[in-house]
Amino acid sequence: MPESTPTETATTTTPSPDAVADLRTRVTGVVLVRGEADGGPSAAEAVAAHSTLVVHDPAVVVVADTEADVVEAVRFASAHDLPVRLHATGHGAAWPVTDGVVVATEGLAGVEVDPATRVARIGAGTRWQAVVDAAGEHGLAPVTGSSTHVGVVGYTLGGGFGPLVRSHGLTTDWVRGFRVVLADGSVVDTDAGSEPDLFWALRGGKGGLGVVTRLDLELAPLASLYAGSLTFDVEHVEDVFRGWAAWTATAPDDVSTSVVLLALPDLPFIPEPLRGKNVLTLRFAFPGDAAEGERLAAPLRALAPALADTITTIPTTAVASIHADPEDAGPSWVSGAALRTLDDAFVARFLAEYGPSSSSPFLAAEVRHLGGAATRDVEGGSAAGGRTAGYLLGLVGVNPPRVPDMVASAAALAQWSAPWAATETNVNFLPGPWTDETLSRAWSPETAARLRSVRAAYDPAGRFPFGS
Numbered sequence: 001m002p003e004s005t006p007t008e009t010a011t012t013t014t015p016s017p018d019a020v021a022d023l024r025t026r027v028t029g030v031v032l033v034r035g036e037a038d039g040g041p042s043a044a045e046a047v048a049a050h051s052t053l054v055v056h057d058p059a060v061v062v063v064a065d066t067e068a069d070v071v072e073a074v075r076f077a078s079a080h081d082l083p084v085r086l087h088a089t090g091h092g093a094a095w096p097v098t099d100g101v102v103v104a105t106e107g108l109a110g111v112e113v114d115p116a117t118r119v120a121r122i123g124a125g126t127r128w129q130a131v132v133d134a135a136g137e138h139g140l141a142p143v144t145g146s147s148t149h150v151g152v153v154g155y156t157l158g159g160g161f162g163p164l165v166r167s168h169g170l171t172t173d174w175v176r177g178f179r180v181v182l183a184d185g186s187v188v189d190t191d192a193g194s195e196p197d198l199f200w201a202l203r204g205g206k207g208g209l210g211v212v213t214r215l216d217l218e219l220a221p222l223a224s225l226y227a228g229s230l231t232f233d234v235e236h237v238e239d240v241f242r243g244w245a246a247w248t249a250t251a252p253d254d255v256s257t258s259v260v261l262l263a264l265p266d267l268p269f270i271p272e273p274l275r276g277k278n279v280l281t282l283r284f285a286f287p288g289d290a291a292e293g294e295r296l297a298a299p300l301r302a303l304a305p306a307l308a309d310t311i312t313t314i315p316t317t318a319v320a321s322i323h324a325d326p327e328d329a330g331p332s333w334v335s336g337a338a339l340r341t342l343d344d345a346f347v348a349r350f351l352a353e354y355g356p357s358s359s360s361p362f363l364a365a366e367v368r369h370l371g372g373a374a375t376r377d378v379e380g381g382s383a384a385g386g387r388t389a390g391y392l393l394g395l396v397g398v399n400p401p402r403v404p405d406m407v408a409s410a411a412a413l414a415q416w417s418a419p420w421a422a423t424e425t426n427v428n429f430l431p432g433p434w435t436d437e438t439l440s441r442a443w444s445p446e447t448a449a450r451l452r453s454v455r456a457a458y459d460p461a462g463r464f465p466f467g468s
Contacts, residue, residue, distance in 0.1 A: 013082070013099065014033065014034055014035075014059040014060070015060060015080050019076070019079075019080060020033055023060075023076045026072045027062060027064070027068075027072050027073070028068075029064045030061075030063040031061070031062055032062075032063070033059070043057070043058055043059075043060065043061040043102075044056055044057050044058075046061045046104055047087040047097070047102050047104055048329075049093035049329075050089065050090040050329050051093065051094070051329070051331065051334075052331045053332070053400060054094065054095060054096055055096055056093070056096055057098050058085070058099065058100055059100055059101065060082070060101045061087075061101070061104060062104065063107060064104065065107040065108075066107075066108070067181065067213045067214075070181045072185075074103075074181055074183065074185050077100065077463060078183065078184070078463060082100040082101050083462075083463065083465045084101050084102075084183075084211070084463050085097050085100060085464075086154070087102050087104045088104075088106060088125050088151035089106070089125075090329070091149075091150040091151060091154070091155075093432075094431060095432045103211060105123075105124040105125040105213070108123040108125040108126075109125035110122070110126060111126055113135055113219070118219045118220075118221065119216050119219065120135060120217045120219055121214060122153075123213070124153050124214060125151070126153075127149055127150065127151055127152065128142070128144045128145065128149070128150060128151075128320075129148035129149065132144060132316065132320075133317055135219045136223070136316055138219075139223040140221060140222065140223075141219060141223070142174070142217055142219055142220070143160070143164055143168045143169065143173070143174050144160075144162050144171065145160055145161075145163075146322065146325055147320060147323065147325040147327070148320040149325070149327040153212050155428065156175060156215065157172070157204070157206050158426065159203075159382075159426050159427070159428060160428070161368065161386065161429075163227070163256055163283065163319060163323060164285055164287060164319075165256050165372070165373070166369065166370065166371055166372030166373060167254040167256060167287050169376065170204070170374060171217075172203040173203075173373075173377075173378045173382070174217050174219075174220075175217055176191060176216045176218050177199070177216040178191075178199065178202050178212050178214070178215050178216075180198065180211065180212050180213070181211040181213060182458055183458065183464065187213075190202065191216075192380055197454050197457070198210075198454065200380065200383055200450075200454070201450075201451055201454040203378070204382050204383035204385060204427075205451050206427045206442075206466070207466040208455040208462075208464050209454070209458055209459060222287055224313055224316060225286065225313070225316060225322075226287075226288060226289065226292075226294070226297070227283075227284060227285040227311065227312075227314055227319075227321075228310035228321070229281050229282060229284065229311065229322065229323075229324070230282045230301065230308070230310075231274070231279050231280070231282075231306060231308040231309075232282070233277065233279060233307050234277065234279065236303075237261065237279070237280045237351070238347075238351060239303060239304055240280050240304050241261075241280060241351065242344060243300075243303040244257065244259050244282055244303065245342050245343070245346075247299055248342075248369045248391075253371070253372035253373065254288065254372070255284070255285070255296055256284075256285045256286075257300070258282075258283045258366060258368040259280055259282050259283075259366070259367055260280070260281050260283075260367075260394075261280055261354050261355055261366075262279050262363065262364055263278050263356075263360065263363055264276060264278070264279065273307060274307070278355075278356035283323055284297055284300065284311050284322075285322055289313075293311075330398055331399075332398050333396070333397045333398075333403050333406050333407075334394065334431065335394075335395045335406070335413075335431035336428075336429030336430060337393045337421065337429070338386055338391065338392050338393065338421065338422040338425040338426065338429065339389060339390055339392075339422055340388075340420060340422045340423075341390050341420060342390070342391055343420075346420050349417075350367070353365075353416075361397050361399065361403075361405035361406045361409060362409070363396055364394070364395070365393075365394075365396075366394040366395075367391050367392070367393055368392040368393075370390055374386075375388070383443065383447055385425070385426050385442045386425060386426030386429070387424075388422055389422035389424060389426070390422065393413070424442060424443060426442065427439070427442040430442055435467060436467045439467050
């Protein structure tokens, strides 16, 4: 879900050529302007979204090579009263940016692991796989998301509900510090003992606070998992979904699972046994030995014969194989919601809307089991929303002509799921565009009020737009 925090707008103001020329003398990275072409990527191409349904067209793009470039970009935006938005890997952008300055941070990628303290120092442009690999060399692992292709910072700022969420909590729970460029161009380091309000807000508050150029993340002493997935054919979808839902009521806190209904296209990139099928895939992750993992997975394996069973001992460097999220850019549309609980009535409605016999516009309809360590906030607290939810829902579609159907279906979900709905939906699972009304679903009223106060203190002019 959104890694950047743009607000949809029709503004087309572009700074003068002289102003841009001056900015270029003050940065070591590349400065691109809307409409210019010099043989390289255009401003829009430099910040292309992972979803090809979203086409950005900002006034200015600063492809930063250094933190000093970020400082200069923010100062430039302030001098010309322009909003600042961020781009790392392009994941999660759900609506177009058509104004202001976009700071692209891929040039700030990098990972340094201190095995003695079990802390990784991670640059703003880094993808998770780089952290996973660097940590794995020392028998350590980050508490990452389901995809290791996405950017670390954007994902973590929203909280981070990954495949180890019940055993290890949220990704943001493991952050030990941030380095941030603020709206006035100053740079601060924030942790539990320094700028504590900012530290609290960055751990789940997502945006409107500054440009994170680096974060320090504690790593878990974990080299392997008993993990993978079970895939079931169409005739077993309902029985497995109902069985899994009942099993989650008493599931151990150290086992994280999810199910996803997949309407797989008949295309070459889909494995032959699954091509063109409607299936259910059940993901399983246990941070322990194979014997205990096999015992814990046995009730799920017993639900029905599986088309494929990949649950086995894997190195933590292969954590992305649990969900096997696609990495290629494409015309994806996503939405999400959160539940307090689920029961047979919910399963029946969910299957009617998104199951094999439905006319669902979505490629994937997912339910993730939360609880366990996810419910326990860190010492000193954090702004991460969604801890009170028992389950998270995710919908993914890739068929552009059916986007209106996806929007309508997601809106209907918000209505019919009300009897089971949680009071908070994590911000990374909210559909865009993020209006104030949309964002009101991401946090409790108390957390939302405190976030507004911290944003007002650190970005009084609203240089970093968040919401409407």
